[in-house]
Amino acid sequence: MLLAVEPALWNSLTQYLINGLTFGALIALIALGYTMVYGIVELINFAHGDLFMLGSFASLSLLALLGFGGLGFTATMTDASSFVIAGVLIGCAILSVLFCAGLNFAVEYTVYRPLRNAPKLAPLVSAIGVSFIFMNAGLFWGGPQDVNFPDLISNDNLLGKDAAIRITYKDVLIIAVTVPLMLALTIFVKVTRLGKAMRATAQNPTAASLMGIDTNFVISATFVIGGALAGAASLIYAVSMNTISYQMGFQNGLYAFTAAVLGGIGRIPGAVLGGLIIGLVRSFGSAFVGEMWVNALVFGILIIILIFRPTGLLGTPVREKV
Amino acid sequence: MPALLTVDKLRSGYGPIDVLHDISMTVDAGEIVAMIGANGAGKTTTLMTIAGIVKARAGTITFDGQNLSGAPAHKIVRLGMGQSPEGRKIFPRLTVLENLEMGAFTRTDKPGIADDLEKMFAMFPILRERKGQAGGLLSGGQQQMLAIARALMSRPKLLLLDEPSLGLAPQIVVQIFDVIRDLNKSGMSVLLVEQNARMALRIAHRAYVLETGRVTFTDQASVVLNDPRIRAAYLGE
Ligand SMILES: Nc1ncnc2c1ncn2[C@@H]1O[C@H](COP(=O)(O)OP(=O)(O)O)[C@@H](O)[C@H]1O
Ligand SMILES: [Mg+2]
Numbered sequence: 001m002l003l004a005v006e007p008a009l010w011n012s013l014t015q016y017l018i019n020g021l022t023f024g025a026l027i028a029l030i031a032l033g034y035t036m037v038y039g040i041v042e043l044i045n046f047a048h049g050d051l052f053m054l055g056s057f058a059s060l061s062l063l064a065l066l067g068f069g070g071l072g073f074t075a076t077m078t079d080a081s082s083f084v085i086a087g088v089l090i091g092c093a094i095l096s097v098l099f100c101a102g103l104n105f106a107v108e109y110t111v112y113r114p115l116r117n118a119p120k121l122a123p124l125v126s127a128i129g130v131s132f133i134f135m136n137a138g139l140f141w142g143g144p145q146d147v148n149f150p151d152l153i154s155n156d157n158l159l160g161k162d163a164a165i166r167i168t169y170k171d172v173l174i175i176a177v178t179v180p181l182m183l184a185l186t187i188f189v190k191v192t193r194l195g196k197a198m199r200a201t202a203q204n205p206t207a208a209s210l211m212g213i214d215t216n217f218v219i220s221a222t223f224v225i226g227g228a229l230a231g232a233a234s235l236i237y238a239v240s241m242n243t244i245s246y247q248m249g250f251q252n253g254l255y256a257f258t259a260a261v262l263g264g265i266g267r268i269p270g271a272v273l274g275g276l277i278i279g280l281v282r283s284f285g286s287a288f289v290g291e292m293w294v295n296a297l298v299f300g301i302l303i304i305i306l307i308f309r310p311t312g313l314l315g316t317p318v319r320e321k322v
Numbered sequence: 323m324p325a326l327l328t329v330d331k332l333r334s335g336y337g338p339i340d341v342l343h344d345i346s347m348t349v350d351a352g353e354i355v356a357m358i359g360a361n362g363a364g365k366t367t368t369l370m371t372i373a374g375i376v377k378a379r380a381g382t383i384t385f386d387g388q389n390l391s392g393a394p395a396h397k398i399v400r401l402g403m404g405q406s407p408e409g410r411k412i413f414p415r416l417t418v419l420e421n422l423e424m425g426a427f428t429r430t431d432k433p434g435i436a437d438d439l440e441k442m443f444a445m446f447p448i449l450r451e452r453k454g455q456a457g458g459l460l461s462g463g464q465q466q467m468l469a470i471a472r473a474l475m476s477r478p479k480l481l482l483l484d485e486p487s488l489g490l491a492p493q494i495v496v497q498i499f500d501v502i503r504d505l506n507k508s509g510m511s512v513l514l515v516e517q518n519a520r521m522a523l524r525i526a527h528r529a530y531v532l533e534t535g536r537v538t539f540t541d542q543a544s545v546v547l548n549d550p551r552i553r554a555a556y557l558g559e
Contacts, residue, residue, distance in 0.1 A: 193427075200413050200424050206375055207411035212399035212428035212476065 011164040016283045022171045022240075024279020025178035029233040030256035031263070031271035032185065033104075033226030039202040039266035040222045042120065043112060046127040049253015050134030051100050051107075051227060055234025056244040057141045058099040059092040060149055066091070068150050085152050089239070097231035104227025105220055113216070131249075138246030146245045149238040170240040177236050181229060182272055189268060194221060202266065255282075258302050264315020273313055277301075324387065326351045326480055326511050327372070332381035334371040340379065341367045342535045349480060354502070354512040356522040356543060358556055359532030365515040366408045368532070369482050372513075373405050374398040386479060400428050404478030406469040408485050408515075414458025418449055421457045421468055425475030435475070442471040445501060463494035470501065480511045487518045499525055519556040523547040531556075 030052050037045045066088060107130055115123040153173060157166045189195035201208040201218045208215050237252070238244050256271075259278045263270025278298055285297040305313065325348035335341040341364045349355045357365050370376040372383055374395035383390040385401055393401075404425075413421050422442060426435045443450035446467040452460060457468060466486055473481060483502065487495040495518070503525050506512055516522035523529055529546040531539035539546065546552050 196416075196420070196424065197427070199416060200427075203413040203415055204411050207407065207413065208424075209375060209395035210373060210399065210405050210407060210411070211424045211472075212396045213424075214394070214396045 008164070012287070014165050016287050017280070018165070018167060018171060020280035020283030021276060022174045022279070023282060024259075024276035025174055026233055026237055026240075026275075027252065027255045027259050027278055028272045028275025029178050029181065029229050030252060031259035031275045032182070032268060033230045034257050035260040035263070035265055035268060035271040036198075036222050036226045038260065040198065040205075040219055041112070041116075041123075043123050043127060044257065045112075045226075046124075046253070046257075047107060047130035047134055048104075048226065048230060049251075049256060050131050050138065050249035051104055052230040052234045052237070052252065052256075053138050053244070053246060053249030054103065054134055054141070055096040055100040055231045056149070056238040056248070057138060058231075059096045059235050059238055060142070060147065060244065062092055062095050063088065063150055068152075089152060089235075092235050093232065096235045097228045100231030100234065101224045101227040104223040104230070108220060108223040113219075131253075135246055135249065138249070142244065142246055144246070146243045149242050149244050151242050152239055174236050174240060177232060181232060185225070185229070186268060194218070198222060255298070258298065262302055262305060262312055264312030267312070267314045270312055270314035323351075324384075325349060326353075326386060327513065328382075328384040329368075329372065330382045330384075332368070332371060332383065333379045334367060334376050335379065336367075336376070340535070342371065344381065345532075345535070345537055346381075347530050347537060347540070349511055349513050351479075351511050352506070352509060353528065354506050354514055354526045356519075356526035356529040357513065357515045357532055358517070358519040358522060358529060358546075360556075361517065362534075363532040364535040365532055366484055367535075369405065369407070369484050369513070369515060373403060373482065399476055402477070402479035403482065404473035404476045404480070405482040406466070406473045406484065406486060408488075410462075410465045410469040412457040412460070412465045412468055412472075414456060416457055417454050418457055418460070418468060419453040421472050422449075422453075422475050425472035428476055434477075438475055438477065442474065446471055463490050463498075466490060466494075466498060467501075470498070474505075478510075480513065481505065482513050482515075484515045485517060486514075487516060487521060495521065519552075520547070 030049065033048045034045060037043060037048070068088060111126050111130060112123050115126060153169050155168055155170070157163055157168060158172070159165055159167055189198060197208065197213045197218050198221070200211065201213060201215050205215050208218070237248075255278050256275065259274030260271045261274070262277060263272070263274030281298050281301055282294050285294045289297060309315070327349040329345055329347045332342055332345040333340055345368060347355070347357075357368065359365050367376060371378050374390065374393055374397070378391070385398070385403060388401060390398055413424060416424065422439060423435075426438070429435055443453075448464055449468060449471060452464065457465065460468060470483070470486065486498050486502070490498070499521055502512060502514065506525075514522055514526060523543045523546055526543040529540065529543045530537050531546065531552065539549070539552065541549075
């Protein structure tokens with residue numbers, strides 16, 4: 001009996017691992033936007049999750065425009081050729097990335113920049129305000145119910161119909177988008193001129209100005225990059241979950257923000273690590289503890305980690321000697 | 323010949339409070355000008371206003387023939403002004419080498435930058451030994467050397483130094499002041515803010531004394547150094 005159970009358990013564990021890692025990678029992509037912005041202007045941009053939500057609605061509207069269903073659409077896209085679907089996906093990706101990047105830029109320029117030298121609470125409260133405005137825009141755009149997002153990608157198991165472990169094209173898509181984006185961002189920040197200017201500005205904005213860095217430009221660029229990542233995340237989320245709602249920004253934004261804090265806010269690798277941990281805790285937690293305890297578990301772990309490492313897992317700031 | 327830097331009736335401050343009241347001063351090409359004054363007199367505010375970090379509220383700043391009114395800090399750097407700011411403001415998680423590279427942010431001449439890096443390492447050999455280390459891990463003296471070298475990497479015409487000796491061991495202070503003197507001998511103009519008035523006045527050509535945001539005394543450094551009031555107030559005699 002025992003021997004018969006064990007492979008099944010292993011299969012389940014592997015499955016939870018896959019589910020956790022894919023969801024975690026998605027959360028990590030959103031978390032990068034929180035952490036980069038915090039790193040550079042010490043602002044928790046509460047509107048970031050809602051920006052992600054609006055990105056999904058932008059994609060949905062484009063799909064509706066192209067005749068691929070839209071609000072209330074339920075059928076799968078099995079009749080369209082994969083060539084057409086690839087084209088449509090690329091179109092959605094371009095739109096959602098540009099839309100979120102542009103919107104994030106606009107919010108920084110019109111709301112946060114005038115408050116740059118105000119007490120820290122002013123931009124923070126404004127960010128909460130922008131979050132509500134975005135959420136209301138989403139409510140207006142998509143209505144109060146969950147909205148179906150066209151099922152553009154097959155749910156077939158890549159390992160075969162009867163395999164014990166499921167890996168779908170959707171899982172592959174998530175990893176194929178998130179991992180290269182995170183690698184590209186890491187390299188960008190490490191080696192490019194703008195990336196170095198971003199790191200310098202994050203570490204000491206006054207000194208960065210004294211080096212000839214246009215810190216306002218660098219801050220704008222940070223919001224644009226963070227927004228673009230949220231846009232990419234919004235599309236792969238919608239395509240793989242097939243349900244979007246005006247509230248999805250709040251829930252996922254909270255996970256992403258938690259991921260950023262867990263990994264050490266301001267640190268890019270920290271956001272990735274935090275996202276993966278949250279994905280895994282959620283996946284294993286709902287299997288072994290129960291769905292309704294998942295959030296308590298995620299935040300319980302956050303609190304425990306912060307008690308022992310207040311700066312987060314990778315947030316070991318070099319002590320500055322004065 | 324007009325001065326390299328001319329500050330005329332400069333007023334600036336923070337929030338509702340004016341810190342500087344009608345400050346006027348000049349730095350000629352090739353000079354070391356010292357600015358001394360008690361803690362809180364407004365020395366750092368003067369340097370930060372000249373550099374464009376703090377906005378001037380009235381008065382004019384002319385640098386190398388250009389009016390700096392309203393110019394943002396990052397543009398002023400390109401005109402040839404470098405600063406080692408108060409507290410050094412090293413980028414703590416960038417390596418020593420990366421800190422120096424940030425100093426050359428405004429430049430694109432790769433061979434020239436490489437040359438200047440070598441010069442910095444020759445001037446401060448410890449920076450070469452530590453070039454792969456995070457800036458935040460250096461000692462106070464090493465950070466000061468890095469801050470000066472980083473400012474020099476932009477090839478400035480005028481070097482602003484804010485309290486380069488603060489908190490350093492005496493032999494390091496001597497080393498730093500030797501470097502400032504050598505830089506000046508090779509043509510660098512320097513505006514030196516110091517609480518260590520004695521050391522500053524010994525290497526400076528001229529000096530300004532700042533009290534609560536006003537210039538109250540200015541003369542040749544040797545005259546200032548021997549003025550009984552200055553000796554009583556700033557040299558502990
Ligand atoms: N960022 C700031 N905000 C508000 N007040 C400041 C700030 N920096 C300095 N001050 C005030 O301005 C005055 C001059 O300070 P500072 O220029 O730093 O003097 P110094 O460099 O001569 O010690 C002081 O009264 C100080 O409290
Ligand atoms: Mg000072």
